[in-house]
């Protein structure tokens with residue numbers, strides 16, 4: 001029997017008909033052609049860190065864990081070619097060895113390059129787009145088993161950067177990177193309304209900025225980060241404690257207690273806010289300073305709305321959370337607008353509001369209520385997180401969705417790369 005597959009949050013699970021672990025493009029071509037011949041579907045999985053069912057399949061599940069090498073590094077031009085199965089943490093390490101860094105990173109580095117590109121993974125900065133905007137070239141194996149090169153300037157890259165895994169199995173990407181630099185990030189505690197009032201200046205005046213709020217409290221935390229020339233003050237011991245004690249044992253215990261006795265969630269959140277929402281200043285490489293210690297298992301949905309509606313949407317989601325029992329932070333991050341067809345930041349600077357929870361009793365109500373609120377502002381889904389978007393809604397929200405569907409029709413005419421999520425969106 002084939003082993004089943006579960007995503008990181010363990011909410012989604014599937015029983016693939018078969019697993020494949022190719023190590024070359026030729027092996028991928030062969031397995032896609034074999035799937036076409038036998039009428040099976042193929043789905044590639046990265047690290048399985050998407051919260052939605054986007055990586056689930058009952059066809060052949062392809063892991064690119066054996067395609068995890070840096071292919072070439074051009075320090076002069078700041079271009080790095082890498083196999084798509086490489087994990088971001090390994091990529092960050094390899095870049096640092098060459099004195100290079102990504103200009104923007106998300107909260108964690110467990111994802112594969114192929115996966116984070118496919119879903120529009122982002123950090124928080126109005127000076128940088130999501131990570132897919134760093135892609136200048138790409139190679140993929142299409143749904144018919146052809147190797148397709150998308151070189152720099154190829155117009156199809158606009159559809160291929162955020163691709164949901166629908167166009168092909170991406171085997172290599174070339175990314176634009178920068179010389180290594182240090183970031184100083186400062187966290188500033190304040191009340192919720194004060195944080196909303198200060199946020200526009202934070203995102204305008206600082207290269208990196210984000211906002212956290214703890215439901216059932218007035219505790220918010222604003223972060224601002226800028227490039228500096230100071231030495232790192234990151235403590236390896238503190239990092240170890242955060243990762244192996246606080247996030248591995250203390251937070252999970254607090255969350256477990258709240259899940260078991262939801263009436264305890266407000267006081268537990270108040271204690272967490274008092275202990276954790278403190279002024280701190282951390283200096284070091286972007287991947288270490290802007291990235292977080294791996295958080296405890298939880299569920300996420302996240303929506304991208306135009307910047308101008310951010311404060312109103314946040315207030316409404318706060319009111320929704322106050323009527324429920326929500327035991328995780330609400331997070332607001334910003335992303336510079338881009339021109340990639342399926343990017344949540346397509347055509348507009350964007351605030352991406354993340355709704356997170358572990359309390360199983362209120363998860364569905366929280367996500368459904370938030371989705372309805374964000375819909376009022378033309379909210380676009382984060383493709384790697386829980387959402388119920390239909391094809392009709394996607395066509396309305398993403399102006400180039402029809403072009404994306406056309407490109408899917410060319411790259412995967414038989415629907416060999418489809419799964420249930422892609423059927424819901426594309427068929």
Ligand SMILES: Cc1cc2nc3c(=O)[nH]c(=O)nc-3n(C[C@H](O)[C@H](O)[C@H](O)COP(=O)(O)OP(=O)(O)OC[C@H]3O[C@@H](n4cnc5c(N)ncnc54)[C@H](O)[C@@H]3O)c2cc1C
Nearest residue numbers: 046047048049050106107112114115118121122165170384
């Ligand atoms: C704890 C945690 C923190 C997170 N933090 C952030 C954050 O800060 N910012 C943010 O934006 N997101 C964040 N995410 C979401 C995460 O970045 C995305 O869901 C990302 O897609 C996961 O990458 P993955 O390699 O696990 O992809 P998977 O979940 O395995 O796959 C996602 C999609 O990508 C496709 N795919 C994977 N590899 C390829 C390939 N080689 N070719 C074509 N398609 C491919 C899959 O078929 C699937 O459709 C977080 C997730 C977790 C669990």
